[in-house]
Amino acid sequence: MPHRIPVVFFVLFFSLSGCGQDYSLSPPVDSEEITVTVKLPKKLKAETMWVMYRSTKCKRVSYGASGQRHERDGHHSVYKELQRQGQSDLYQIKLPKDGGGACKWHLANVTFGINYAAPTRFGKDVTSGAEAGVVVIFDHNNSPRGGADTEVDGDLTIKKDYYPWIDEEFLGPYKKTISLVGEGSIYRSYEALTAQQVYFEPVLHSDFIVYSAGPKVKKKGNYTVFTYPDGSVVADGRGGPDFQKLQSIRLAAESKK
Template structure:
């Protein structure tokens, strides 16, 4: 489901005690701020953030199945748009932790996420699916999306791999969606009681799109067929792509390497210097090398130390495309290539 909030879906009929009271937010000027930052890949965009405040002072009243009165903390929703920081790919929202007002509101949870900025690249009439959502809970209550899957101490940093998923459905009318596949389902859900900074960095692997087609006829044995980036087709009765299969196709690593309990026993990424000398167009007499791991993936921010034939040392960090800094022609004849440490 898209992150857009369907108001009708979440309407709860309740009355707040004390009808003459002012239930609006009024954050004090010195309220502590919580900052949420998203690093947005160029193909994606942020969705409107749904912010929920709660109050133990202004209760909400509901009735159970047998008519009994049930009092709960009141809640108040606001919606915020992310603001771009300069010309960067960082988008940010700042929220007062203390909502103030007569109800003494406090920040309870936020729901936000990313979706494709332009769905037309996947064809006409393609609509947004789901999968890029995040829920962060700042108190001891559940969010509208349920409870947290992960509890975090201190600030929260989320870095996850995502894959495009183009799905087609036929029963009940033709539909085509573009969704995002990750390790956490439609929403990643965290409880971060002490967080003052939340950072979300989705890594989108656009070259590894997965396609699925639901059956056109409802019949025993008919299942949704998933076509993976390596062209294998799987129809095993599952409704969702296999994230670990996507990870192994992209990296070449064993599936166990993506299990947090087994990762420690997996071999590290082994850096290697490709032999090709890449001339630098804007600097005559200079060129670069490319550093990759054993599967050919470019290694950004990787420390290298190269020793030339005459003993001259060239060292630094690779750029985002895995290339070294511009090197003089004297670096073309190397005696040694070392990778002393990985910088995270």
Template sequence: MRLALSISMVAVFTILSGCRQDHSLDPPADSEQITVTVKVPEELEAETMQVMYRSTLCTFINHDANGEPYTRDGYQQLELQPVRQGTTDLYQAKMAIDGGGACKWRLSNVTFGVAYAYPTRFGENVRYGAGGGVLVVFDHNNPSHGGVTWTVEGDLTIKKEYYPWVDEELLGRYKKTVSLAGEGKIYLGYKALNARSVYFEPVVHSDFVLYSKGPAVKKDGNFTSFTYPDGSVFADGRTHPNFRRLEAIRLATESKQ
């Protein structure tokens, strides 16, 4: 596949100084590929994948906080839409490890995930917030967003629990969002240097909805109030849900059934 990448991806090219050759990707026909598969629950949708390639040949000059110049690897970020596999709930995308071209691009990382397809099921004007994301790093570079929490050998299989989190913000411009509350905040971060297959299965517990409401007045002691699925209410200074509490409520409920 000379590059299903160049045909199906939308490339956002970074202008790299000091390198006048063609910056385009051109993976060899025999380049190894990494397959990313997402199992998408009915109420969710697969998000567009953000794929990062880096080059040690096509570099550019950046500046640190003191204004001192330093050399950085060149990079390209591509968008790739995962494709549904037949009538299944599996969505898949393939990406070449060797990006080829004059710059000898190499796959660095991929960001992907799931989101609510129809946020308004939780109320009028509700928008999707965050959560349900995964970042996988395939080299030794630090990603531009998120961080790495786990390092794995070989292929990567991820199965995580999530809960609907409906949040109202009253200060400033009013907004109401629904997010996926999980073990991480927005992204689960992994380093998988030798992976050739990445599988992600989010398990959404739709019957255990968490609600939160921010304070109407900004002053000391006014915190966001969280109402958990069992009716318990906490306003203890947290800005994100207590995932362990959500898990404990669900498991206790399920054990009684």
């Protein structure tokens, strides 16, 4: 007899007890605001910000195969663009902490990134690769990208170094991308429960480009080859550039000036 594969059905829905059917945001006019400011280098652009609100009143409910009930705080996502401040290099947005509405939403976390504004300046076939960015958590819940790497008291100021990374891949469809290399994970996460101001300043070291080329033949021991700004070549199985090596190369070069 053929094997029978059990199928489990999950029913997901919002339980809006006490909320009617309205779970939209409606921030009060006197809501306290959090200001997010990004100081953006000319060659970079700010990606759309993902803003998440949570509600302890309007629960997200799921039922398992045996009918067991699982409750979690409801969540509501909105997407916002940071606005340039005059002719400056500052981009800003103000977010109400109190999302209001029948569900009594509160600001939970924001996710925002940066990337090259014009990848084709590196070649007509170059496309955008991995962006770099920041997650800021304003309550005690994880963000969609997990928990915080760093916890801070009060306002949050972030100033990080980034390097251009041009990568060519030959296995599968050919592609050539430009990405930003920073310290740690692509998105750094911060918990800032009492912040009213969030300031992010990416420092782009555009003269220190790292190049990489993936293998053309899939074979054990064939690794991506990284060529660093000082001319050194490394192929050690690493999945991305060595940030600390880039830092050392730049600092050594700057100390000779």
